[in-house]
Amino acid sequence: MTSQAPRAERKSNFFLGFILLPRAKREALSAVYAYCRLIDDIVDSPDIPQEEARSQLDFWRAEVDRLYAGRPTHPISQALAGPIAEFKIPKEPFLEMIRGCAMDLEDTRYETITELESYMRGVASSVGVMCVHIFGWDYTARERMMEFARDFGYAFQLTNIIRDVGADLELGRVYLPLADLREAGYSEERLLAREPSEAFQHAMRKQHARAKEYYARARGLVDFRDRPRLLPAEVMGHVYEGLLDEIARGGFSVLFQKARLSSPRKLVLALRAWLYCHGF
Structure with missing residues (x-):
């Protein structure tokens, strides 16, 4: 290696x-x-x-x-x-x-956010736990650092889910919680037909708000003195959250396309992560 x-x-x-x-x-x-x-x-x-x-x-x-x-x-x-x-x-x-x-x-369907969080803990939060052990920390309590890894994992994976709605449909997978679709007045059948509507927008705004909450909750768990050591995680966090917000600004046009950030935009977000981790 x-x-x-x-x-x-x-x-x-x-x-x-x-x-x-x-x-x-x-x-x-x-x-x-x-x-x-x-x-x-x-x-x-x-x-x-x-x-x-x-x-x-x-x-x-x-x-x-x-x-x-x-x-x-x-x-x-x-x-x-x-x-x-x-x-x-x-x-x-x-x-x-x-x-x-x-x-x-x-499982290619998830009824509730609780069910989806179980999936996200497996595919994303697990990676976060591995990574924070490599990055290291000194001041944050271990339990809170594990919660940070969990919630950042949720945030990253839900951002991926929002970005990849159309791509996942090609694989026959629906990760958006079905209960949230129904609450918005949308349905799995309309999603499979890739039908854009205000109901779809409402469902996606809820996922966006939930992801933003995960990002904020994770950051609130870390002692500020550990932020410099977690800079690699925050670079990824700032880039993923930047992508999330770009998708929202674009009206959640994810049924037929996959949003991406340009390299210059990623570099700007990486700089913001450095400033955040070093107290600026």
Whole structure:
């Protein structure tokens, strides 16, 4: 494992946070990224049948056990052994990642936000827990730091869900809570037909407000003295929240297109994250 980011990683918002770390932490984060990417690809690849995907996830559950017993057999888990020991990354988030991704093999609908949060804890908050152990902290109570990782994970994943409504429909997946659609006077059937309406806008405004609450709640959990060490997380947070707000300003035009931020805009948001973390 080198200190360079994998090619896919270089194309992601993850990379902006990655480049701000010293070498040992870059290598650790790269190893975590490779693991998370692999687990995600198992359930998202159109070339892997569901039963084969389940079998591969079973292998990785057992492989995580072997990793923490000091006997990893796969190159990706072998690359994780050093970072886990150095940064004391717990076992649970690796298993949570598998649990969350496995839900995509069984559940493609979520009735309530509580159900959706269970999914987001698996696929996103688990990554946050791994990452904050690598970033480190000194002043925030451990319980509050774990809540920060959870809520930032919720915020990032809900931003992704809002951005990817149309793309997820192509995969037969609906992540917007169905209860929220009904409350807005919309329906799953209208969503599947990609019908834009004021009801759809109302449902999306609710998701936007919820995501904004996650971002704010997460930041309120951290002792300000730990912000500089969490700069990589805040760079990603500022970029994701900037994307969220851009989607809102564009009228939630997500049924047929996928919003993106320009590289210059991302750099501006990264600078704002630096200023925030250093008390400006």
